[in-house]
Amino acid sequence: MKNQCNIAYLLIKKYHLKACMNAINIEQPFTLNNGHLIKNRLFxxxxxxxxxxxxxxxxxxxxxxxxxxxxxxIGLSITGNVMVDRTALGEPKNVVLDEQSDLALFRQWASAGKQNDSQIWMQLNHPGKQIPKFLCSEPVAPSAISxxxxLEKSFNTPRELTENEIYQIINKFATSAKLAKQAGFTGVQIHGAHGYLVSQFLSTRHNQRDDQWGGSLANRLRFVVEVYRAIRNEVGADFPVGIKLNSADFMKGGFTEEESxxxxxxxxxxxxxxIEISGGTYESPSMMGSKSTAEPVKESTVKREAYFLDYMVKVRKxxxxxxxxxxxxxxxxxxxxALSSGATDFVGIARxxxxxxxxxxxxxxxxxYGMPLTVPTTGKPLLDxxxxxxxxxxxxQMWRIAAGKETDPKLSALGVVFKSVLGAGIYAFKKRRA
Incomplete structure (x- = not known):
């Protein structure tokens, strides 16, 4: 009996040690397949x-x-979306990186993001039809579908892209990536989520073309593959290239989980x-925490704090x-x-x-340590x-940091709206996001 107990004890001890060895935590470094070391798992x-x-x-x-x-x-910072085409802005104060850009300013930005052994990747984006009316009278998209x-009240119906224009945009992504590398950024990320142009090509809801860029999934994903290939051609095999993708659009007739x-x-x-996984579009904003107003986030998801981890478990296989x-x-x-489950290698944080x-x-x-976030509100849902x-x-909050100030978790939501009106006038109440 004593021997049996000893054997059981040894087995339990061995299992415990193995579990500890397999445990992964946020402070551990990670080496990408191309040899680039990221100092921790926080993204x-x-x-x-x-x-x-x-x-x-x-x-x-x-x-x-x-x-x-x-x-x-932070181990790796992804910049806010940098536009590849200055005639296609998603928001008024977007940064654009093209041949007209001042690379000296981009070099300062990249250098700052690399302090403390951090990495900084530039997110590259084209909004497609997600351009507010006050910024563009005729946006472009895979198909002429509003x-x-x-949202069609604030965003104009797009014009369908010609094939020549598609290739021009692919080349713009590649040019921006090349310039980002020259400026000292340590990688780039293609924005393929949240209803922007890459996402529009992937979705049957928004892409109803009958040529090689639409129809079957093989055709619909041709655009993102060609964007990736063009970028890789310009930056070489050793420069990190990532993508942000939707797990699904969570809309009828949209991009599905299986397609993703x-x-x-x-x-x-x-x-x-x-590959970074998020979900939804601005028509169905699950990236804000809910797939739809009719389908709130499940309690089990809230407890483990990961909106898309179920999807990641499937993808990891x-x-x-x-x-x-x-x-x-x-x-x-x-x-x-989440890291120890093996479903993800990095944890994305933002707000x-x-x-x-x-x-x-x-x-x-x-x-x-943890930091719960409260939802800012003016107390008036319509004004919110x-x-x-x-x-x-x-x-x-980011503007406070940018000005060298401390953040203010108690910042008045009503005061923020008032300052936005003072700073932007009538444009403060025009839709900037789809």
Whole structure:
């Protein structure tokens, strides 16, 4: 009996040691397949900073902001979306990177983001038809189909792209990537989520072409594959290239989970370095925490803080490409649990970084640390919606950091709306996002 107990004890001890050895936490470094080392598993997902100047170059505020985030302990920062075409802006103060850009300003931005052994990748984007009316009278898209759910009032119906224009846009992505590398950014990320142009090509709801760019999934994913190939041609095999993809659009007739997995597999086969998963579009904004107003986030999802982890578990069985899951994470225990599950290699965080740029350091120093976020509100739901409080409140926090100030978790939502009106006038109440 004593021997049996000893054997049982040894087996339990062996299992416990093995479990500890397999445990992964946020402070552990990660080496990409191309040899690039990222110092920890914390990944700042893209947020729109709206800190471009009148010529759509970076401002000194962006330099200050990303240096502060680097000092705060982040392993890898993804910039807010940088547009590849200055005639196609998603928002008024977008940064654009093309042959007309001032590379000296971009070099300062990249240098700031690389402080404290951090990495900074530039997110490259084309909005397609997600351009507000006051910025563009005739946007372009895979097909001449307007946005739905009332958004057509603020966003013009697009013109269908010609094949020659498609190739021109692909070349613009490649040019921007080449310039990002020259400026010192340590990688680039293709924005293929949230209803922008790459996402529009992937969705049967928005892409109803009858040529080689539409119809079957093989045709619909041709655009993103060609964008990736063109970028890889310009930057070489050793420069990191990632993508942000939707797990699904969560809309009838849209991009499905099964299609998303096929796109992930295809890009993985082509050698993409890192895949970040989010979900939804601005017509159905699950990236804000809910697939739809009729389908709230499940309680089990809220508890583990990961909106798209179920999807990641399925994807991990299909590809070995490094993965990032973004959406909902607020505490170190939930992040470490997600990493140890093997479903993801990095944890994407965003709004917590806008409120506290030292969030990564605090997570690493204290394995029990967490920072719940309250939803900013003016107390008037209609004003919250019109004033886009859920967006501009976090922008104002980033602007404080960019100005060298401390953030203010108690910042008045009503005050934010008032300042937005003073700063932007009538445009403050015009839709900037689809």
């Amino acid at each position: 700042k997902s893209a947020m729109s900073e709206q800190l471009g100047d009148k010529l759509h170059n970076p401002t000194t505020g962006l330099v200050t902001l990303y240096q502060r985030w680097a000092e705060g302990g 946005l739905g759910r009332g 997995m096929q796109v992930v597999q295809t890009l993985s086969e082509h050698g993409i370095d890192l 299909l590809v070995s490409t490094p993965l990032v899951v973004t959406g909902g994470f607020r505490s170190a225990p939930a992040m470490n649990e 917590t970084m806008a409120v506290d740029p030292d969030f990564p350091n605090k997570l690493i120093e204290n394995p029990d 919606k019109i004033g886009m409080v859920g967006l501009v409140w976090y922008e104002h």
